[in-house]
Amino acid sequence: MEDFLNRLKQKVEIREQIKQRDDLYFITIKKEQTELVLRYIKDNEKFKHLSFMQAVDYLDDSKFMLIYMLYSFSRKVSLGVSVFIDRKEAIMTSMHNIWPHLWQYQREIKEMYGIDFPSSPRVNEDFILESWDNMPPMRRDFDTLKYSEETYYQRPGRKTNDPKEYMRKKLYNDFVKTPKLRDDK
């Protein structure tokens, strides 16, 4: 695995490399080289399988991170390939030519984060949300509570309890031995 990463390093620039576990690595590459790297990894380095693709909103850095999670059946290793793109210009090359099923993830990301993938099939159709007309809801600057209060009727008199305290008071008061809950260390 290390060999492979070294080989890859000689070819392209790897900005960051994390070894999470023996079977889980993450690398960060340049946006322009994404297609090149993915294709190379798929064709030459046996990472045939794309498990999923996801986006992360780094609001503070004004960046989106796109992560392509690959898996190699022969190496039994997962590899996350992450790419940072600019939040203002949220456009990314569509990779559905490499893994056809990517169109589905890209469509979801388009809907939830507003990251556009030009030429990806059906990317502009509704995926989960029907008739959504607001900001993409998974962007961190979207205030979901405010939206909910404005849109859906809140029932007045809602009270929030700490579940742990509440349960202890309500149910286990008369227990001789209070069972140790997992998170009081």
Add this chain to the structure above:
Amino acid sequence: MVNPIYIIILSLITGFLLSIFDKIGRKLSMTIFYGVLSFNLFVMAIWFYRLLVVDVTPLLINTAGFVAPISINLRMGLQEAFILLFSNFIALFAAIYLFKKFKKAKISSLVLYLILSMGVNGLVMTRDLFNIFVFLEIVSISTFALITLEKNLKSLSAGFKYMLAGGVVSTFFLLGVIFVYYFSGNLNLDFINTGTFNNLGMIAVFMMSLGIFIELKPFPANGWALDVYEATDSGIVSVIAVVNSAAIFYVFYKIMPMIPNNLLQLLGYAGLLTFVLSSLMGLKQENAKRLLGYSSIGQMGLLISAVVFTTNAPEFISILIVGGFLVNHLLAKAGLFWITGIVKKEKIADWGVLNHSKPLLILFGLLLFALASLPPFPGFWAKWEFIRWLIMEKMTVVAVLVLIGSLCEIAFLFRWFNLAVKKEDLQESQIETSHSMNLPVAFLAGVLAVIPVIIMKYFYQIDLIHLAPVIALIVIFIIEIIPSKIKGILSLITLGTYGYYLYPLLSGLQLFFAVIFIIGGGIILISTFNRKGLNQNFYGLLLMMILSLGNLLIAKGYLEFFLNWEFMTISSYLLFLRGKNARNSSFVYLIFSIAGAYLLMLGFAFAPAVSSDMVLLKSITQIQLPLVSIILMSLGFLIKSGSLGVHIWVPDAYAEAEDDVTALIAGILSKVGILGFFVLAVSAISHKPDIDIFYWIGWIGVLSTIIGAFLAVFQEDMKRLLAYSSMSQIGYIVASVAMLSHLGLVTALYLSFNHLLFKGLIFLAIAGVIYRTKTRNMYEMGGLIKKMPISYISVLIGIIAVSGVPPLSGFGSKWLLYSAFIEKGWYLQSGVLFFASAVSFLYLYRLIHSVFLGQLKYEHQNVKEAPIWFILPQLIFIIALMTISTFPNLIIQPLNAIVGNYIDSSIVIDGYKVTSSLGYWNGNQVMMVTMGVFMVPLLLLLLLIGKTQKVKQFNIVFAAERPESPQTTHVAHNMYAHYKKVLGGWGKPRILSFWNGVAEWTHSLGNLFRQFYTGNGQTYILHIILYMVVLYIILGV
């Protein structure tokens, strides 16, 4: 009285002088030219008239003042006059046809033409062998030269091959003649006695006769002729194919007495082989003129075999056979060749242009029908007598081969016809024609149409009522310019009158079928009132069909029956052909029908004679039919009724015919096979055949029932579905007839009547639906119940009746059926029938659901109820159905009486209760109980139901979604996909694949044989030489 020698003299003189006259002006020379030709015809007409009617003795013309055998002599007898009359007739009209070409051509062409005509006259009249050679060469040389009337490469090369072959052939002929002279010391036909010849002398005779025989183009030594037919100008080729051939054929006829019998028989078989193979090869042909060429050589082969095989026949028969074939061939072929010249399309696929000129199309059709030996043209009578004679002489194989050849010939001719009628002409090109070209064709067709009347009047004393179908056709054709409705009313009146005329002649079974044919036909005819405009060529055919069906009932003797059978076939074929995409379907129908008719013809030929003063339907039941006859006739009737194995014409023909026509066909025409079959069965009851053939026919019926039902389940086209359903229903009838029991026969008749009612009903309702929705695919419809409620009710009642659900009369038929089967002991069969009747639910439900229930499509939102003319006959049928369902006695009792004539009754009818040996059925009571039983829940529902909210088609619980569009919500396409899995191979049209294979193999076989014709002149010479060698070897062996 003009001596015929003057024909020759005059032609020769004018031939020489014509070029001089031409210097004065073309008009003069042309006048003289046509004058001479007309003179020839005139002389022959007079001679023919005198010889035939005045009955003068044949004239012998001696030349040079000596009597034969010293000098050459000519003979003018009835036969010569007959041949020459037609030859000169064609020669004159071909010249008229060539008028425009002759006007521009060099004068030598006219001269050659005159010489040719002279040669032909001489060839026929002369009795001298060497003179035959001379005239033959005169004819040949002038023909060679005339071929170059159009100097293109094709005609030149064809002409050259012709010359090579002709040269070799005439050399052999000359050789033969010389040696005949050497051995007999004589050249005069009347004085040569070949009986005394030694072996060497026989070789001479062999060479001589082969010389003439090869001129008649036997297979495979005839490649040159085909090339000439293809390449030469139509006018000239008509002369070659008709005038020359006729003359040479007559020469053959003249030398026939000289030919030893074994050789003669061999030549007869060679002719037959030519006929069969050229018909086979014609199947692969796409060039119109070459196609006619194949037909020509085939016809010549048929003529030879006819003349050879009927040498022992009584004069009456041989005249009818040979004369009929000859005249038929001469006139039809000449006319068709001329039409090819007018149309100027090489490929038969391009003949759609003929649609631009209706009169020409009709002439074309007429000539084609004549060529195909269909009634009433002369070939029909000739073929009928020929087959009968062959069977009588125990030459069954020959008869079968003749019929196979004829079938192939009909196949390629009618493929052509269908292309001409139906093929869309894409180029919109017009036919350039002139009166000088059209007139001869029309005149020919006229002559052809007159001859049958003569034949029917003088040869057979046939009642003219049997011409009624044709007369009706012609009359309606004449009044074609009046609007459709009036013609329809006239047709209805005609039917009424005809029925009134027929009624006193009928009784029992005949009356029953007359009701089906005429009254049923009349009711369905009402639906045709919906047609708009002139609606040409429709009512004539319709009337022809119904009248010929009626005539079948009163036909006396086999011939009248068969005549009407053929009329019915032709008219129904033409009716089918009217459908928009009916090119292939009607063709398949025709082929199967004709094949069926031929089987019937053979069957009749094998059957013993019947008394001629009794209707055939009765007289045939009184004789013992031989087994082979029963099998053949049954096959013929099975084809007509569309039973399993020969059913493949049914779906396409039904589907592609016009919608009201389909109702007529399904309701009425499908019964005609049953009629014949019924009569056969009745005959077999009293005269048991040696082998229980009907047991197996019963199985065929049973299997067609189940297979028809299976196939119907998987159809998307509703007319195809109903067609398969008809096949299935007719299967029930066939099976019940085949039982030969009283109950079986009653069942068959009951089913037939019922089938008329419900199939007429459903097909008419469907016709209305198609008329409104403009589609036949069921999945494109749906939800029409809201728009066409009456049609829906019709179909509903129809399908209840079809499926045999009580209380409608369909159950009566099912009850009778099972009772009859179990009583007869056909247990497994009745199990299969039960299966079939259950399967019928599948397709019936599919029909009514896909069309009327489910989702209404956007495009049918504004559809209206079917027109009144469709509704009216439906109402009549519904009333009839309800009546016989409620009062089954109305039908059961008469049927019981009819069948009681033939076999003792096995059921007891007591009031409305029918009791068989197994069970009982009270139709009236069932109806009453059902009515009552229906009312109870209805009242209960009305009483208990809350507020009823009427909703629309999309207000359905669509798994919490809303339907996208009616198309995607309507379950109709491939509705029984799961059933296909269950049935596996049984649901596939395997028999269709079989027949496709047969067609494919036949065509391939034809293609194989035509590889002989390589197009190389030398090969053709080789063929001729080898042909002679092979024939000689066969003769020696």
Add this chain to the structure above:
Amino acid sequence: MIFSLILGFILLILGISMMLTRNNLIKIVIGFSIMDTGIHLIIVSIGYIRNRTAPIIDAAVNIKDATSQVVDPIPSALVLTAIVIGLAVTAVMLSFIVEMYKKTKSLSIDDYQELKW
């Protein structure tokens, strides 16, 4: 006269074989002519009777004894006709060849196979 008869047959067969084997149109016609000649020879041979003279009534032949002095006249008559006819056919053939040659500039019979089947 058996020799001329055999010669006639030989010519006949030669002619036919030439017609069958030569590729050139002209040669085929020549073959045809040879065949024709052979036939003519045969015809004449058949009518010939040894030691008789030509069937012409003149000083050499007595009218009364004509039947026993001359050969059979009919074959001679026939052969004349046949020669004329053969000539005519040959002429027409050659004229065809001329026309055909004008169209295609070829004398090979293989080039005229367009029409077939």
Add this chain to the structure above:
Amino acid sequence: MDIWTKIFYAVISVVIATIYGLALGGVVRKIYARVHGRYGPPVWQPFIDIIKTHAKRVAVSHGIMFYLGPVFRFAGGLGTYLFIPVIFGSAVFANFSMAGDLLLVMYFIFFGQLGMALGAGEGGHPYSPLGIARGLSQMTTFEVPFALSVIALAIQYHTLNITAIVAAQQGSILNWTLFTNPFAVVAAMISMLGMNMHSPFSIVLAPQEIPIGPPIEMNSSFLATLQTNRGLFVAAKLILFMNLYFGGATNLVVMIVKTFLIYMFSVFVGAAFPRFRPEQAMRFFLKWPTIIGIISIIFVAYL
């Protein structure tokens, strides 16, 4: 007998049969529940269901055929029942069996099915035709062994008259068709499984796949009519089978016992076997039961 008495008797007969049929359904549900270890619904639950369905305030109708579909269905059930003599020798329960024989009954079964199919078809719901297509095609296949078995009966008893068939089985238990022609009975009983549309042949209704199939759009009183018919129709079929194969009944108690036992057969099979796919079910019917049916015919006709 005058017609009004006849009708009066018929009404009695129908009411009893309907109640019996519905109660049978309730009992079977109860039995099922007890087998599962549950209390199960009360025996009269089917009656409550019918009342409740009738008590719906609004009925949604898709058109006239939709309205008439349940009527046809019920009429089919009624008619089928009325053409069967229920109790041998009883005037009250002879119904209208003098109008026709076994063939009439067999074909009248189709009457209701056809009507229902039409009514459901007008509903416009795609699952209705799907269910009907399955139901009809399954019907074509289970009718085959049944028909063969009936033919075997006709051969055996030389009649198609149901009363006569019952009469021929009287006297001793050994005269029952069950013992005189066991093959016919086996074939018919297997086809009855299909007729009753219990598992493993319940693909027509298939609640999960095509929610209850044909009657999916049926509601309110329409549904109630169908439910009522269900009771009657089951009773009619059971009585038919009893008459044909199990010696008929001479009184009401015998009838109830016998039909209950016959019904229990299909219940047991249904409880024990999972559901077939359509083509599996149909192939099954065309295979073994059909062969047994043919054997039964050979058995009586040729041996």
Add this chain to the structure above:
Amino acid sequence: MEKKDINEVEKQMNLANDGLSDKEKTLFSDARPQVVPPVHKIFENFRNWARAQSLWMLAFGTGCGAIELRPLMTSRYDMSRYGIAPRPSPRQSSVFIIGGYASLKTIKRIVRSYEQMQGPKFVIALGSCTINGGMYYDSYYTINRIDHYIPVDIYVTGCMPRPESLLAGFNKLKERIRAGRADGMNKYAENFDWYKKNQKRIIKDWNMPDYNW
């Protein structure tokens, strides 16, 4: 004309079905739901008894609570002893169990199915989410109060409630039915415009008829 009459007339009027294209309008019924008053007292009591004894629930799992319906059919809880049975078609069922949170996407289907049920029809709302949104109270796509969109007869609280509480809910419902108080159908018809307004406020691509018959 009095104001009341005008309201009556308005109610009689057909629905606009604005969400549909012109082509589709012909395919859907535009009838307005009507209040159907109960019949005579005694008779209605009998009918209410039957309704209570035969509760057919719509087998439509709208949320995570659907998982709680399955145990009810098992031998342990055995809902059939109360005459409760699952029914696949809304046309034939009388109880609708809202199984937990209803997202925007689900509410569309809930409304449609509810309207397709034939009255009298009853709704049991299962779990806290149906009451006030529960743990999803701040979600951008989950509605908080189901009773603004369809009338609810019984709430069963909990996240999730156990099958026992559901059974208790059923029995509560039965009591209400027998007492003649469970009349959600007429309530919906009376306040049809209010319900419709609420529904349409959140469902922006309204592509169905105003009342799904």
